[in-house]
Amino acid sequence: xxxxxxxxxxxxxxxxxxxxxxxxxxxxxxxxxxxxxxxxxxxxxxxxxxxxxxxxxxxxxxxxxxxxxxxxxxxxxxxxxxxxxxxxxxxxxxxxxxxxxxxxxxxxxxxxxxxxxxxxxxxxxxxxxxxxxxxxxxxxxxxxxxxxxxxxxxxxxxxxxxxxxxxxxxxxxxxxxxxxxxxxxxxxxxxxxxxxxxxxxxxxxxxxxxxxxxxxxxxxxxxxxxxxxxxxxxxxxxx
Amino acid sequence: xxxxxxxxxxxxxxxxxxxxxxxxxxxxxxxxxxxxxxxxxxxxxxxxxxxxxxxxxxxxxxxxxxxxxxxxxxxxxxxxxxxxxxxxxxxxxxxxxxxxxxxxxxxxxxxxxxxxxxxxxxxxxxxxxxxxxxxxxxxxxxxxxxxxxxxxxxxxxxxxxxxxxxxxxxxxxxxxxxxxxxxxxxxxxxxxxxxxxxxxxxxxxxxxxxxxxxxxxxxxxxxxxxxxxxxxxxxxxxxxxxxxxxxxxxxxxxxxxxxxxxxxxxxxxxxxxxxxxxxxxxxxxxxxxxxxxxxxxxxxxxxxxxxxxxxxxxxxxxxxxxxxx
Numbered sequence: 001x002x003x004x005x006x007x008x009x010x011x012x013x014x015x016x017x018x019x020x021x022x023x024x025x026x027x028x029x030x031x032x033x034x035x036x037x038x039x040x041x042x043x044x045x046x047x048x049x050x051x052x053x054x055x056x057x058x059x060x061x062x063x064x065x066x067x068x069x070x071x072x073x074x075x076x077x078x079x080x081x082x083x084x085x086x087x088x089x090x091x092x093x094x095x096x097x098x099x100x101x102x103x104x105x106x107x108x109x110x111x112x113x114x115x116x117x118x119x120x121x122x123x124x125x126x127x128x129x130x131x132x133x134x135x136x137x138x139x140x141x142x143x144x145x146x147x148x149x150x151x152x153x154x155x156x157x158x159x160x161x162x163x164x165x166x167x168x169x170x171x172x173x174x175x176x177x178x179x180x181x182x183x184x185x186x187x188x189x190x191x192x193x194x195x196x197x198x199x200x201x202x203x204x205x206x207x208x209x210x211x212x213x214x215x216x217x218x219x220x221x222x223x224x225x226x227x228x229x230x231x232x233x234x235x236x237x238x239x
Numbered sequence: 240x241x242x243x244x245x246x247x248x249x250x251x252x253x254x255x256x257x258x259x260x261x262x263x264x265x266x267x268x269x270x271x272x273x274x275x276x277x278x279x280x281x282x283x284x285x286x287x288x289x290x291x292x293x294x295x296x297x298x299x300x301x302x303x304x305x306x307x308x309x310x311x312x313x314x315x316x317x318x319x320x321x322x323x324x325x326x327x328x329x330x331x332x333x334x335x336x337x338x339x340x341x342x343x344x345x346x347x348x349x350x351x352x353x354x355x356x357x358x359x360x361x362x363x364x365x366x367x368x369x370x371x372x373x374x375x376x377x378x379x380x381x382x383x384x385x386x387x388x389x390x391x392x393x394x395x396x397x398x399x400x401x402x403x404x405x406x407x408x409x410x411x412x413x414x415x416x417x418x419x420x421x422x423x424x425x426x427x428x429x430x431x432x433x434x435x436x437x438x439x440x441x442x443x444x445x446x447x448x449x450x451x452x453x454x455x456x457x458x459x460x461x462x463x464x465x466x467x468x469x470x471x472x473x474x475x476x477x478x479x480x481x482x483x484x485x486x487x488x489x490x491x492x493x494x495x496x497x498x499x500x501x502x503x504x505x506x507x508x509x510x511x512x513x514x515x516x517x518x519x520x521x522x523x524x525x526x527x528x529x530x531x532x533x534x535x536x537x538x539x540x541x542x543x544x545x546x547x548x549x550x551x552x553x554x555x556x557x558x559x560x561x562x563x564x
Contacts (some may be wrong), residue, residue, distance in 0.1 A: 050433055076435040090426035093419070101423050104416045106435030113416055156435055 009058035033206035081153035082162035091138025106156025297490035305360035307477035313457020337454025368473035383468030489537020
């Protein structure tokens with residue numbers, strides 16, 4: 001079943017087409033990768049899906065309903081959570097409350113603060129957060145801030161997760177752990193849509209991959225197909 | 240196994256001390272002089288304004304300079320309705336009118352951020368003042384109006400009541416999930432929106448709720464001043480002073496703005512009435528700059544730091560867990 005689909009999605013910044021007539025679809029339960037050189041429009045596409053931007057033309061549908069043009073909080077409550085390329089956490093707020101905010105506001109129904117805190121604690125354990133949970137998130141290391149951000153997204157009880165370069169800036173060991181985490185998230189029943197620059201990671205975990213270049217889709221298919229695509233190799237390695 | 244003891248102690252501090260304080264304050268007019276009742280009324284007014292301001296601006300970091308507009312609405316409510324109904328209803332109507340006005344203000348201005356928001360709220364106060372001047376002079380052919388006078392004790396008790404309600408509201412706001420949403424907005428608005436918080440609604444509602452207390456305080460204070468005009472009602476000092484008090488006291492704790500307001504009012508009074516009155520603004524400015532440079536988290540920040548140091552010392556340095564904070 002298609003959980004997310006986009007039809008001729010287009011966004012301009014001034015005269016520049018950041019995303020140009022991109023068609024895509026994500027199946028329920030898969031890990032879908034998005035790659036492309038810098039400035040290809042990957043994060044812009046995420047911003048269009050999560051409601052930060054409204055597309056100039058084209059339609060985005062989530063679980064069969066049109067979401068393009070809706071406010072971010074509404075899209076989140078429909079079951080679409082995200083993380084950010086440059087980690088966006090609430091620095092002065094304890095890690096656990098960063099996560100419980102997601103449970104309190106992002107979910108489909110209301111819950112008590114105690115229940116939200118309990119769920120937040122479990123999710124922090126799930127993402128491998130091992131330092132004290134009441135430390136203000138701003139004082140954490142990068143990898144732990146990213147864990148908090150992922151746990152916050154999971155806390156909204158989303159069906160789909162947009163992960164924007166979760167592995168950027170991590171050590172090789174941390175990257176391996178993050179790959180493992182992405183798989184575990186999928187096994188929990190989430191559909192994952194991820195942007196990644198670390199090729200080993202994306203080839204290792206994704207079921208399907210889409211490639212953007214100058215705002216246009218140039219290829220999509222299994223990791224095997226992408227790795228052998230002439231067009232993709234041209235874009236990444238030059239002619 | 241002394242957790243229950245700690246909790247009991249904590250509860251005693253949170254509820255016991257304020258309760259004793261309020262009871263003592265409520266008996267004050269029976270024993271204290273009329274001079275002190277008046278003086279305490281001013282303390283209470285500034286505490287209400289500073290705490291109410293902090294409910295919204297302290298959490299979100301949106302510096303509102305619109306306080307005097309809401310205070311002024313209360314004053315005008317007292318001037319227009321004071322003769323025809325009991326004070327309690329005027330206070331409620333003044334609070335409600337401020338809520339409505341703040342809701343509209345918020346809907347217009349809360350799209351702006353940082354300095355633009357501060358400037359716009361400042362401009363709205365001026366606009367309000369001039370509009371009412373214009374209306375009074377050209378349409379009604381008068382300037383200002385009389386307010387029905389209330390006794391010093393009545394004013395004191397009303398302010399005490401509003402103060403208690405304001406503190407309770409601020410306390411629960413801070414602890415509720417609404418408070419968490421506000422702080423999150425203050426830290427990273429975009430992330431809050433993408434985590435399911437209806438950012439616009441939370442901001443506007445809180446801004447409007449904080450205005451209720453300012454409006455209610457305005458109603459009561461107006462009955463002290465007997466004659467008001469837009470210049471008195473929409474006095475910009477009412478916008479600035481609570482901001483400075485909250486910064487001075489510290490906004491990380493509910494008692495910060497209270498302590499800030501008390502000390503600030505006291506310093507102001509000492510400086511303006513003593514031998515130093517010619518240097519009032521000069522000394523005041525120096526104190527304020529010193530406070531901001533040396534106490535970025537306000538007086539409460541300094542106190543909390545000291546308490547933390549004492550605890551650490553008593554535990555013999557076994558608080559490694561908090562090292563990162």
